[in-house]
Amino acid sequence: MIEVCGLTKRYGEVLAVDDLTFAVRPGEVTGFLGPNGAGKSTTLRMVLGLDTASSGTATVGGRPYVAHPAPLKAVGALLDPGAVLPSRTAYHHVLALAAGNGIPRSRVNEVLAEVGLEKVSRRRTGTFSLGMRQRLGIAAALLGDPPVLIFDEPLNGLDPEGIVWIRSLMRKMAAEGRVVLMSSHLMTEMERTADHLIVVGRGKLIADMTMRDFIAAHSQREVLVRTPQADALRSLLALAVDVRVENDDTLIVTGLEAAEIGALAAAGGMELHELSPRQVSLEKAFMQLTRDAVEYQADKETDR
Numbered sequence: 001m002i003e004v005c006g007l008t009k010r011y012g013e014v015l016a017v018d019d020l021t022f023a024v025r026p027g028e029v030t031g032f033l034g035p036n037g038a039g040k041s042t043t044l045r046m047v048l049g050l051d052t053a054s055s056g057t058a059t060v061g062g063r064p065y066v067a068h069p070a071p072l073k074a075v076g077a078l079l080d081p082g083a084v085l086p087s088r089t090a091y092h093h094v095l096a097l098a099a100g101n102g103i104p105r106s107r108v109n110e111v112l113a114e115v116g117l118e119k120v121s122r123r124r125t126g127t128f129s130l131g132m133r134q135r136l137g138i139a140a141a142l143l144g145d146p147p148v149l150i151f152d153e154p155l156n157g158l159d160p161e162g163i164v165w166i167r168s169l170m171r172k173m174a175a176e177g178r179v180v181l182m183s184s185h186l187m188t189e190m191e192r193t194a195d196h197l198i199v200v201g202r203g204k205l206i207a208d209m210t211m212r213d214f215i216a217a218h219s220q221r222e223v224l225v226r227t228p229q230a231d232a233l234r235s236l237l238a239l240a241v242d243v244r245v246e247n248d249d250t251l252i253v254t255g256l257e258a259a260e261i262g263a264l265a266a267a268g269g270m271e272l273h274e275l276s277p278r279q280v281s282l283e284k285a286f287m288q289l290t291r292d293a294v295e296y297q298a299d300k301e302t303d304r
């Protein structure tokens with residue numbers, strides 16, 4: 001388990017992480033979300049002992065990361081895929097990590113094969129694309145077969161096939177009972193991959209709940225209604241709720257359940273051809289929740 005308690009980080013005037021408390025549990029993929037500058041990377045760096053907290057604590061498996069005798073066996077992390085020596089081959093990069101952590105040499109080829117780099121393992125990493133460097137970073141994270149995995153923006157630079165591969169890797173790691181924490185700005189992919197969400201804004205925790213509860217809590221459900229009497233139904237409903245005209249015979253209603261719309265239409269003698277609740281996306285729910293917490297906003301930028 002990853003446990004963060006009262007974690008705070010100040011860089012001079014900037015309060016990057018502000019009294020953050022949460023736990024990340026095994027057996028599920030937890031998404032770490034927040035607008036740019038919300039404090040996600042700073043939090044992950046403190047969890048991994050790469051930055052010191054101004055106050056509060058962060059532990060992995062009950063102790064601080066640096067207190068683990070062989071950290072790669074306790075936590076696998078992908079933070080900055082650029083952090084490899086360009087003159088080293090992929091094989092030697094992973095081999096050096098294995099040697100430093102008491103991990104057998106045989107594991108090196110195993111993880112390179114797992115991330116699909118076996119054919120290029122003798123190439124210098126300086127010739128690698130961003131997607132290949134991401135895969136190499138993931139190989140390093142998996143090397144010690146750790147119970148906890150932390151991935152900061154693992155989808156950067158990956159092609160569609162790579163994105164699907166990451167999704168199935170994360171799901172598999174969680175199904176094996178590991179702790180899997182992943183940040184990403186790609187909401188559609190996050191929605192497909194994560195079970196649980198931790199959302200931060202301006203360094204503070206703003207949500208810690210299941211994906212399903214998050215979407216339900218932070219979005220207004222929409223219902224699509226198709227009827228040959230769209231004008232009449234619209235006049236009736238618009239007295240109480242928000243109604244958008246999609247086209248001549250289709251309305252999008254916000255603020256009423258499908259059954260309520262059906263009952264009102266029946267009472268008014270109106271014929272319905274379709275009445276379907278629409279799935280609201282994580283992206284919409286996230287935008288609604290974080291609207292006030294966005295540090296960088298396009299309209300402020302254009303005002304300058």
Ligand SMILES: Nc1ncnc2c1ncn2[C@@H]1O[C@H](COP(=O)(O)OP(=O)(O)OP(=O)(O)O)[C@@H](O)[C@H]1O
Pocket residue numbers: 011014015016034035036037038039040041042043
């Ligand atoms: N080394 C540093 N020195 C000063 N300020 C920093 C430093 N690192 C981060 N910050 C500031 O801390 C805040 C949080 O940054 P952080 O990179 O943790 O956010 P993030 O949520 O990871 O953002 P993004 O999604 O853009 O990667 C920002 O205001 C950032 O400018």
